[in-house]
Amino acid sequence: MLFQDLYQQKLCSSEDALAVLKNGDTIIVPTGVGEPPALLTALSEHRRRFHNITVAQILAVKKYGYFDPTTTEHVRHVAFFFGAASRAGGQAGTIDFIPSYFSEMPMLIERGYIRSDVVFSIASPMDEDGYFSLSLATDYTMAAIAKARAVVLEVNPNVPYAHGNCRVHVSQVSAITESADAVTEVGLPKIGPVQEAIGKYVADMIDDGSTLQIGYGGIPDAVVMQLTSKHDLGIHTEMIGDGILTLVESGAVTNRKKNYLPGKMVATFALGSNKLYQFLHRNPMMEMHPVDFTNDPYLAAKNDKLVAINATLQIDLLGQCGSESLAHIPYSGTGGQVDFVRAANRSKEGKAFIVLPSTAKENAITRIVPTLSAGTHVTTGKNDINFVVTEFGVAQLRGKSAKQRAKEMISIAHPDFRAELTAQAKLINLM
Numbered sequence: 001m002l003f004q005d006l007y008q009q010k011l012c013s014s015e016d017a018l019a020v021l022k023n024g025d026t027i028i029v030p031t032g033v034g035e036p037p038a039l040l041t042a043l044s045e046h047r048r049r050f051h052n053i054t055v056a057q058i059l060a061v062k063k064y065g066y067f068d069p070t071t072t073e074h075v076r077h078v079a080f081f082f083g084a085a086s087r088a089g090g091q092a093g094t095i096d097f098i099p100s101y102f103s104e105m106p107m108l109i110e111r112g113y114i115r116s117d118v119v120f121s122i123a124s125p126m127d128e129d130g131y132f133s134l135s136l137a138t139d140y141t142m143a144a145i146a147k148a149r150a151v152v153l154e155v156n157p158n159v160p161y162a163h164g165n166c167r168v169h170v171s172q173v174s175a176i177t178e179s180a181d182a183v184t185e186v187g188l189p190k191i192g193p194v195q196e197a198i199g200k201y202v203a204d205m206i207d208d209g210s211t212l213q214i215g216y217g218g219i220p221d222a223v224v225m226q227l228t229s230k231h232d233l234g235i236h237t238e239m240i241g242d243g244i245l246t247l248v249e250s251g252a253v254t255n256r257k258k259n260y261l262p263g264k265m266v267a268t269f270a271l272g273s274n275k276l277y278q279f280l281h282r283n284p285m286m287e288m289h290p291v292d293f294t295n296d297p298y299l300a301a302k303n304d305k306l307v308a309i310n311a312t313l314q315i316d317l318l319g320q321c322g323s324e325s326l327a328h329i330p331y332s333g334t335g336g337q338v339d340f341v342r343a344a345n346r347s348k349e350g351k352a353f354i355v356l357p358s359t360a361k362e363n364a365i366t367r368i369v370p371t372l373s374a375g376t377h378v379t380t381g382k383n384d385i386n387f388v389v390t391e392f393g394v395a396q397l398r399g400k401s402a403k404q405r406a407k408e409m410i411s412i413a414h415p416d417f418r419a420e421l422t423a424q425a426k427l428i429n430l431m
Contacts, residue, residue: 034137
């Protein structure tokens, strides 16, 4: 009863919860659907009451009122990764960004490089021991809570209670508000023939008993759809989505062959359907952990046969990946791509795949280029790259010379651009 009394003492409206804020504060918000809609809506409606408030988040799902470029002196969004809600502001310069590896964000918060004055998060209902679960996005939020002056939770009965290091005690919380809206659902990306072709190349190279990290996007999901006949797959990933749930339901994922945390699926945030969110609820097979655990290359690499599947926007003949910008224009962010490429490289029999269509703009331009476009933010570097896959095949670059790499990359480019790429490679002495 003591915990319920404490809960009631801290319960208030979303508007009243804003009283914890001070001008100049940085509010840390979890990834994706871990964001608290009622709290952020209240902040938006009352943003002109404040001055120099920063909302920092890796992937905003909804475009709240405080994204308004005319009120940035009151509340301003800072992104760790751009998505649909924040991309336009990032490209216009009204939303700033902080580059970092996803795995290192808790450390940046712990050391004070990224401020954490207040945390706003959605949470499950409290259990009998006084704990809430931050099941939808554990990420860097646990580290932020440890540093914050104030923690505000939006408690929602539709949020699952997950196992893992994702629990917050009512004694750690400054204010509690309640909502009952459905958790935001994010559908699977569209999969076309190009994505299917790439997915088949990758799926054919994944052995039974492999442990998977699967990024978000049409190509990673195309791979997943072709793995349902595999056996004894395991999951150690940053994001759990409906594609992975499909593999569980098909029987392909058992986690029996994992030699690190056998029998357990591990992730740091969820992004998908309500069916997925309910799958997390008190599921002993599933654990949600902070990102410095899930994405630590050393820890993830303890899984033999770790397979990492991630997408890029552009890649050069040496294998340098521009996965987060279009030339100098920001598009997304570093996220966990490099974390898992390095983890797969360390893993015994591990494989790191970078996947991309060979062209863009209806075959008008090639995504495989002699050198990255000027100003491109390099994500995965030439020393980390392993397998590159387009709809025209697979290039294995690890251990290859610069000239060998150029030949490999041109072989998986669109046929319409191979002669041009060969000529340009000769000009820069790569062939």
